[in-house]
Amino acid sequence: MPNMQMQKTPMPEQDPAVRARNFDEVARGYTWEMALNEAGRCLNCKNRPCVSGCPVNVQIPDFIALIAAGDVDGAYRKIKETNALPAVCGRVCPQETQCESKCVRGVKGEPVAIGRLERYVADHHGEEQISAPASNGHRVAVIGSGPAGLTCAGDLRKLGCDVTVFEALSTAGGVLSYGIPEFRLPKSIVAEEVSRLVAAGVKVETNMVIGRVLSVDELMEQGYEAVFIGSGAGLPSFMGVPGEGLLGVLSANEFLTRINLMKAYREGYDTPLPKATRVAVVGGGNVAMDAARCAMRLGAEEVYIVYRRGEEEMPARKEEIHHAKEEGIRFQFLSAPVAVEGDEKGFVTGLRYVDMKLGEPDASGRRRPEPIPGSEHTLSVDLVIAAIGNSPNPLLRATTRGLEANRKGCLVVNEETLATTREGVWAGGDAVSGAATVILAMGAGKQAARSIAAHLGLEN
Ligand code: FAD
Numbered sequence: 001m002p003n004m005q006m007q008k009t010p011m012p013e014q015d016p017a018v019r020a021r022n023f024d025e026v027a028r029g030y031t032w033e034m035a036l037n038e039a040g041r042c043l044n045c046k047n048r049p050c051v052s053g054c055p056v057n058v059q060i061p062d063f064i065a066l067i068a069a070g071d072v073d074g075a076y077r078k079i080k081e082t083n084a085l086p087a088v089c090g091r092v093c094p095q096e097t098q099c100e101s102k103c104v105r106g107v108k109g110e111p112v113a114i115g116r117l118e119r120y121v122a123d124h125h126g127e128e129q130i131s132a133p134a135s136n137g138h139r140v141a142v143i144g145s146g147p148a149g150l151t152c153a154g155d156l157r158k159l160g161c162d163v164t165v166f167e168a169l170s171t172a173g174g175v176l177s178y179g180i181p182e183f184r185l186p187k188s189i190v191a192e193e194v195s196r197l198v199a200a201g202v203k204v205e206t207n208m209v210i211g212r213v214l215s216v217d218e219l220m221e222q223g224y225e226a227v228f229i230g231s232g233a234g235l236p237s238f239m240g241v242p243g244e245g246l247l248g249v250l251s252a253n254e255f256l257t258r259i260n261l262m263k264a265y266r267e268g269y270d271t272p273l274p275k276a277t278r279v280a281v282v283g284g285g286n287v288a289m290d291a292a293r294c295a296m297r298l299g300a301e302e303v304y305i306v307y308r309r310g311e312e313e314m315p316a317r318k319e320e321i322h323h324a325k326e327e328g329i330r331f332q333f334l335s336a337p338v339a340v341e342g343d344e345k346g347f348v349t350g351l352r353y354v355d356m357k358l359g360e361p362d363a364s365g366r367r368r369p370e371p372i373p374g375s376e377h378t379l380s381v382d383l384v385i386a387a388i389g390n391s392p393n394p395l396l397r398a399t400t401r402g403l404e405a406n407r408k409g410c411l412v413v414n415e416e417t418l419a420t421t422r423e424g425v426w427a428g429g430d431a432v433s434g435a436a437t438v439i440l441a442m443g444a445g446k447q448a449a450r451s452i453a454a455h456l457g458l459e460n
């Protein structure tokens, strides 16, 4: 008999007042008893709606049944058949809009906590046997070591290809390493996933900016038969308001990258970051939540999220908004920045914003925010962080012959094969879709690996 408990088994979490000042993981993970209890809630539905909600088709009821049978290693192997990064996905995937949104237990009560179970399995499985398949002689270059690039590299290595991942930054992992903070996704987990790929024979070369150090043409001249571009969307957008050049205005991208790669989350590191007591973060997505929660952990007394729409329209995950509120982040809804104010030395003193009201829905389906004339206010702050979106960096398209991009700077690909307009080059993840999610990037990495394998005449 399934466990008919209506609510998910709660996730143990650090106390908000304590965690708001440290970078340790917020969610502590299920115990075995909790995992077993939650696994018992799955009905093992015949038509498996949850599987269709997973972009990489993890066989969810099967892995949950293996947990219920006490076989955590078997559950891990089952997940790994289709998902190369379960410890990452169990932590950061927006399950509420994917697999869990399709779970029939969600019709009356809460869905099965699929993500939490996936995390449990990834954190508690036994020693994994990693094999490094013999080379089939085909060389493939992967540009970018985010979830798209790592997945593509892993799948092609399994087929025997000699795969080299070229990463511009000093650390592999893409946004998983330089964007998502330690308290949501510990760096050690990403490093472990990368080391598994290396153990399987994938070569990773860091500090290699393709388009600068080497071009795509040169990679092909060196004998790479196929190139996959998974270079993400790392170019931040700015607000376009007066005062944006003042000292104390940063993009969330720069703020989070410094914290993550220069280890501001650890004691004893003197990371070059402005010391701020009152911080305004402009934006309403996951990136804005991460930046605000990091600012709080670095010692700010007051942190504001300034967002031009209302709470309902916020694109951030509900769980992240809830966690941010618990940690004391203040939300200034229906407020749009009009200027950053500064002192005579050029340092930020405030963010000037105008009240907004919501009009008719726009192209995104969300109600369009409109300024209310004569309603300007100043929020007194010493740091302003812009978290209003990212687009793909133009370097690769500017330096690669025949590589087309659309007007948003996203690479143009064939939807089925992910082939770009340049022969021998495939692309996927945020570089193609614009800023999206980890699991969609992984799905694209898989899809491209299948196309590249077919191009090379390999069985997959
Ligand atoms: P990326 O992860 O961006 O990786 C691209 C890599 O390519 C980078 O390492 C970059 O340095 C490298 N690169 C770029 N140009 C070159 C070049 N010319 N040569 C060599 N290397 C290059 N998604 C979720 O699902 N859940 C979340 O909770 C979540 N939170 C997020 C929080 C933040 C702060 C951010 C920024 C994003 C978040 N996302 C989240 C989105 C998610 O991380 C991305 O959609 C995903 O990482 C995209 O994967 P990717 O492989 O396409 O690109």
Ligand code: SF4
Binding pocket: 041, 042, 043, 044, 045, 048, 049, 050, 051, 060, 061, 102, 103, 104, 105, 112, 114
């Ligand atoms: Fe289990 Fe929910 Fe999937 Fe049904 S839909 S098999 S209850 S996880």
